[in-house]
Amino acid sequence: MERIELTAAWAEGQEVLAEVTKESGVRASKCYQCGKCTAGCPVAFAMDKTPREIMRLVQLGLMDEALQSQTIWLCASCDTCSTRCPREVDIARMMETLRIIAKRKGFVAExxxxxxxxxxxxxxxxxxxxxxxxxxxxxxxxxxxxxxxxxxxxxxxxxxxxxxxxxxxxxxxxxxxxxxxxxxxxxxx
Amino acid sequence: MKYAYYPGCSLSSTGVEYDISTKKVAESLGIELWEIPEWNCCGASSAHLTDHLLALALPARNLAIAEEKGLDVAIPCAACYARCKATEVEVKDSKEMQKTISEVIERQYTGKAQARALLDVFVNDLGLQSISTLVNKPLKDLKVVSYYGCLLVRPPRLGFDDAEDPQSMDKLIEALGGTPVDWAFKTECCGAAHATTKSEVGFPMIEKILTAAKEAGADCIATACPLCMSNLDMRQTQVGAKYGKNYSLPVFYFTELMGIALGLNPEELGISKHFVDALGIVKKLNEAAGRRDTA
Structure with missing residues (x-):
């Protein structure tokens, strides 16, 4: 497995993380990684990173990895994840915002x-x-x-x-x- | 009862029978629908993936026109409904957003005109009791799985029904004399435009829903969304060929089933426009009713 230097990545990712948080109104830090979003996601079978993994990347400030994933494009905006999240994190809104920002930055995986x-x-x-x-x-x-x-x-x-x-x-x-x-x-x- | 009516783009093309049957049924039930003049596309499902403000502004123009008229808006399409509802709620929740939206659309919209799902209007405003008294051709012995799709009852805080196990369409089927069949795919997503843009993802999603309906023992599927309809009806043979299955499962808009039960002519409801034959099952219903009458 590839090694990731978290401390440096955290600092680098802060600017984009702030942008995502402001535009989506979603606080990724609320997520406690239970994976319920992924369990119910009807498109998870086709994603390169599961919705739970995307949330973790955002929490860690690894924004480029989140923004370059196919997942944010494959999300069908069905809201199953947001409906079921026990922490009331609007994951679908997060996906939507990541996609808008990815496009702005020229990352178009699909x-x-x-x-x-x-x-x-x-x-x-x-x-x-x-x-x-x-x-x-x-x-x-x-x-x-x-x-x-x-x-x-x-x-x-x-x-x-x-x-x-x-x-x-x-x-x-x-x-x-x-x-x-x-x-x-x-x-x- | 009078509502502003927002058909949305699909109802003038791929979902034309949803528009036809909605208007006919509303007329039979004594509900007046005032079509919003020169309505525009609500942006579903592209605007919200491109720009949040655009996604709120496009539906807001239609809602503002209804508000000027003092009417709530009845919306058949689940995707249009979801986008319009999201706009209404954001405008209601924030004075700042209300101001921004009004500046962008150059009209006043305060959130007073509400977005209402057509199913909600029929079941909760008119009521099942009133509907059942008007049924003259009950859907006797017709086993129907209600497919709400993903957008009609979500998010839960805005919904008119349970987000996980909605009941309104099932109860409507019952009021029409049919047999609602329980299944686990009521709110499972059909993949929306994925079948067009990325079929290797969209097709398996459609396959799971059709298989689940078949395994539940349904004679047909009832839906409230033109994109769900396209995926389950138009693509049914295509998806079946890919997976080596023959579903032969008619798909109806719930308004068409209402029309049949109210005694309207199936052809005039637009049922001949389906890809999977749906007139056959209606004919069988009528023949069985005829036999019961003569017996």
């Missing part, structure tokens, strides 16, 4: 998931609503998998479940302004 969410929000900013067909086509093209799930297309269209053109809302200027106002306040969208 590029396709990141692409999907970027395209989703672009569609919302442009039209006011998400255009599902456009989102999937964009995701397939930019994700270099042009035929992924393509077999669903024809029947979806026939059933009236996909619209070829986006629905743009009349008051879309308001939605564009929301995005602009969030950016003005420092939001990286």
């Amino acid at each position: 590029k396709k998931m990141d692409l999907f969410h970027d395209l989703f929000l672009k569609s919302v900013e442009k039209n006011g609503r998400v255009h599902e067909l456009g989102l999937i086509l964009g995701f397939n093209i930019y994700g270099m998998q042009p035929l992924k799930d393509a077999h669903f297309g024809p029947s979806m269209l026939l059933k009236g479940k996909l619209s070829p053109l986006p629905h743009t809302i009349k008051d879309n200027g308001e939605v564009k302004k929301i995005f602009a106002n969030v950016r003005k306040r420092g939001g990286k969208l």
